[in-house]
Amino acid sequence: MRSSALFMAFLVASAAFAAELAVVNADFESVKEGKLEGWSWWSRTEKGSAKLDEAESHGGARSACLRHDGERDWAFSSTTRFSVADGQAFDISAWVRVRTGSVQFAAVTFSKGKVLSWDIGSARGDAQDKWVKLEARAEVEAPADKMYVRFTGEGATLAWVDDVAVVSAAPRAPVAPKPKVEGYAKERVRERLGRGVIAMPAGDGKVYASWRLLDSDPPDIAFNVYRAGAGGQPVRLNTEPIRQTTDFLDPSAPAGGMLEYSVRPLLNGVEGQAESAATRAVEKWRGYFGIPLLGDYTFQKVGIADLDGDGRLDFVIKQPADNIDPYEKFWQRSPGTYKLEAYRHDGKPLWQYDMGFSIERGIWYSPYIAYDLDGDGKAEVACKAGEGDPRDKDGRVQGGPEYLVILDGSTGKERARTDWIPRDLFRSEGYNLSSRNQLCVAYLDGKTPCLIVLRGTYGLMVAVAYEFHDNRLRELWRWDNKGLGRSYRGQGAHWTQACDLDGDGRDEVILGSCTLGSNGDVLWCTGLGHPDHAYIGKLDPSRPGLQIYYGVETHQPKNAMCMVDAKTGSILWGHNEPTIHIHSSGLASDLDPAHPGAECYSGERDDKTKRWLRTCAGEVLSTEDMGLAPRAAYRDASPQRALIRGRKITKYKGAALEPPLEGQIVAVADILGDWREELITSVKGEMRIYSTTIPASCRRPCLMQDPLYRNNVACGASGYYQVPMLSYDMASTGAAAGK
Numbered sequence: 001m002r003s004s005a006l007f008m009a010f011l012v013a014s015a016a017f018a019a020e021l022a023v024v025n026a027d028f029e030s031v032k033e034g035k036l037e038g039w040s041w042w043s044r045t046e047k048g049s050a051k052l053d054e055a056e057s058h059g060g061a062r063s064a065c066l067r068h069d070g071e072r073d074w075a076f077s078s079t080t081r082f083s084v085a086d087g088q089a090f091d092i093s094a095w096v097r098v099r100t101g102s103v104q105f106a107a108v109t110f111s112k113g114k115v116l117s118w119d120i121g122s123a124r125g126d127a128q129d130k131w132v133k134l135e136a137r138a139e140v141e142a143p144a145d146k147m148y149v150r151f152t153g154e155g156a157t158l159a160w161v162d163d164v165a166v167v168s169a170a171p172r173a174p175v176a177p178k179p180k181v182e183g184y185a186k187e188r189v190r191e192r193l194g195r196g197v198i199a200m201p202a203g204d205g206k207v208y209a210s211w212r213l214l215d216s217d218p219p220d221i222a223f224n225v226y227r228a229g230a231g232g233q234p235v236r237l238n239t240e241p242i243r244q245t246t247d248f249l250d251p252s253a254p255a256g257g258m259l260e261y262s263v264r265p266l267l268n269g270v271e272g273q274a275e276s277a278a279t280r281a282v283e284k285w286r287g288y289f290g291i292p293l294l295g296d297y298t299f300q301k302v303g304i305a306d307l308d309g310d311g312r313l314d315f316v317i318k319q320p321a322d323n324i325d326p327y328e329k330f331w332q333r334s335p336g337t338y339k340l341e342a343y344r345h346d347g348k349p350l351w352q353y354d355m356g357f358s359i360e361r362g363i364w365y366s367p368y369i370a371y372d373l374d375g376d377g378k379a380e381v382a383c384k385a386g387e388g389d390p391r392d393k394d395g396r397v398q399g400g401p402e403y404l405v406i407l408d409g410s411t412g413k414e415r416a417r418t419d420w421i422p423r424d425l426f427r428s429e430g431y432n433l434s435s436r437n438q439l440c441v442a443y444l445d446g447k448t449p450c451l452i453v454l455r456g457t458y459g460l461m462v463a464v465a466y467e468f469h470d471n472r473l474r475e476l477w478r479w480d481n482k483g484l485g486r487s488y489r490g491q492g493a494h495w496t497q498a499c500d501l502d503g504d505g506r507d508e509v510i511l512g513s514c515t516l517g518s519n520g521d522v523l524w525c526t527g528l529g530h531p532d533h534a535y536i537g538k539l540d541p542s543r544p545g546l547q548i549y550y551g552v553e554t555h556q557p558k559n560a561m562c563m564v565d566a567k568t569g570s571i572l573w574g575h576n577e578p579t580i581h582i583h584s585s586g587l588a589s590d591l592d593p594a595h596p597g598a599e600c601y602s603g604e605r606d607d608k609t610k611r612w613l614r615t616c617a618g619e620v621l622s623t624e625d626m627g628l629a630p631r632a633a634y635r636d637a638s639p640q641r642a643l644i645r646g647r648k649i650t651k652y653k654g655a656a657l658e659p660p661l662e663g664q665i666v667a668v669a670d671i672l673g674d675w676r677e678e679l680i681t682s683v684k685g686e687m688r689i690y691s692t693t694i695p696a697s698c699r700r701p702c703l704m705q706d707p708l709y710r711n712n713v714a715c716g717a718s719g720y721y722q723v724p725m726l727s728y729d730m731a732s733t734g735a736a737a738g739k
Contacts (some may be wrong), residue, residue: 063097292347293319317341318717452496496510663688
């Protein structure tokens with residue numbers, strides 16, 4: 001009864017508020033003194049024009065034709081000013097036809113004659129040369145007292161606008177909370193990892209062996225290491241059980257031939273089952289594990305998961321390494337198709353899946369993820385798919401069916417499919433914005449790995465959650481940001497993450513600057529806009545819970561670089577100056593032992609003098625230019641990550657740790673041996689896995705068993721790449737506990 005009463009109150013409020021406000025010359029039928037009455041044109045270069053067009057209209061006999069050939073921004077604004085007050089809401093709409101460029105329609109607010117916000121609600125139309133309706137909810141916040149609407153764009157533009165409307169709207173309808181997700185799993189689905197034993201020549205006739213400590217291992221577990229030559233019996237190498245680390249340096253390995261190193265756990269004096277790894281002869285070792293590919297190409301992405309249930313991590317690559325961006329200034333016709341290819345841990349090819357011409361050759365068209373979704377111990381591969389060749393004459397895919405497809409991880413055969421989020425929902429936003437697709441895994445009930453399917457980053461955003469079980473996909477919830485106001489629009493990041501942010505055992509979904517609860521309701525939103533990078537983890541060990549470090553791309557008066565409390569979204573500290581374009585992946589990792597927690601790095605795209613490395617408390621440590629996308633990895637014995645700039649691996653303010661890498665870094669992850677991270681690179685015809693032979697000084701559980709880290713590794717196959725993060729601070733955590 002209470003919800004019915006609330007809804008009736010809403011209907012009454014809607015009737016009271018739903019009144020159209022008069023915009024002078026909203027249908028562009030009137031010209032006064034040679035100009036469109038009630039409207040003004042401006043451009044930064046004083047180029048372009050807005051004129052009456054009697055040959056083109058949406059309704060009535062005329063429209064306004066906007067032309068601009070300058071390189072910078074322009075605006076076409078209504079001179080009508082409405083008196084507004086805090087808490088008022090308006091539905092704004094306009095019809096546009098964009099042939100060249102793009103057009104943004106937005107509401108602007110003033111306070112005592114000065115602009116308060118250029119955008120309290122907006123919608124965007126891209127070039128598709130047909131009439132589309134732009135609609136947005138504009139919500140007024142104090143101290144605004146006036147409002148008007150305007151169209152804006154940048155660069156070469158040819159567009160028509162017509163039939164502008166501003167309607168006073170009721171407060172947002174009350175929405176009942178979605179129910180909690182209850183999946184199929186009775187206990188948390190986890191990979192059943194083995195020891196991951198590796199052995200590598202370490203110079204001067206030495207061989208370095210390394211293996212995993214599992215989080216299920218008893219605290220007093222120890223290990224013995226054995227070596228066997230071809231056809232020989234294993235010989236134990238250690239004189240005392242190994243307890244301090246999970247590595248061993250064999251000082252005098254026989255030269256030539258293959259050697260097999262095995263590791264046996266030791267508990268209460270009793271040895272367990274052995275796991276082994278072979279090493280190449282010293283003279284043939286090249287410093288990495290190489291997996292030959294099926295052809296002479298490079299690859300763009302890698303999914304890392306156990307495809308066959310043997311406790312070893314396998315690989316699903318996407319090749320070739322091309323990336324075509326949907327943005328019209330970068331887009332080009334795909335020269336071929338993407339292929340997904342699966343390889344066992346030992347390099348054996350398993351299968352190839354041609355994504356086809358319905359999936360253009362760019363990251364945003366082709367999300368995929370490898371994960372054990374149904375809990376059978378073997379990972380599946382989820383990906384976006386289509387049918388046939390639905391390309392337009394110019395090569396864009398703007399029609400045809402779209403699916404979420406589940407492939408069997410060991411065979412590549414299809415096991416299930418359902419419709420992808422339809423592009424028709426994005427018809428007013430055009431090709432560029434509708435082409436942004438992502439995938440993520442989230443434990444929405446704390447036990448069941450669920451798929452999150454996303455479409456939209458810069459405007460409309462839609463997310464749908466699924467469970468995969470018994471070869472079927474079951475929808476769990478659906479969310480979009482329609483009607484949620486400006487602060488929820490265009491908050492998407494370049495990759496989506498999931499993590500338990502509030503300690504209830506269930507994962508929240510971090511879309512970017514907006515975060516959803518495990519049930520698909522909004523948890524919080526900073527309203528800062530699209531972040532180019534967002535790092536989640538125990539960034540500041542002095543604070544409770546987790547934190548998120550943001551680098552926000554869009555122009556900001558402040559806080560474009562900031563740290564927020566992951567549970568509430570409240571800003572803990574931020575950059576105090578205006579920014580123009582914070583760009584690329586930045587970095588957040590513990591680099592400097594002189595300062596606790598993670599150092600946070602971001603920079604302006606077009607100004608190398610504006611790069612900042614900060615402590616986890618926001619103190620600027622350095623303005624040195626480290627590029628826009630440095631990487632980091634745990635490589636030596638310390639809890640600080642090494643810095644990777646280009647192909648060089650060094651400690652922060654230190655010397656090189658290892659020889660330079662070869663190839664393009666595709667992923668950083670703890671996939672072999674002990675807790676130090678491997679670097680996966682792509683060279684023509686080969687995947688290379690660089691591990692470390694630097695002896696450890698302590699032992700830690702496999703990083704892949706940390707839920708946040710594992711999720712980051714999985715989701716790294718979808719969207720732009722960031723190094724994975726931990727849910728604990730390694731430097732202040734007991735070495736043998738890791739949690």
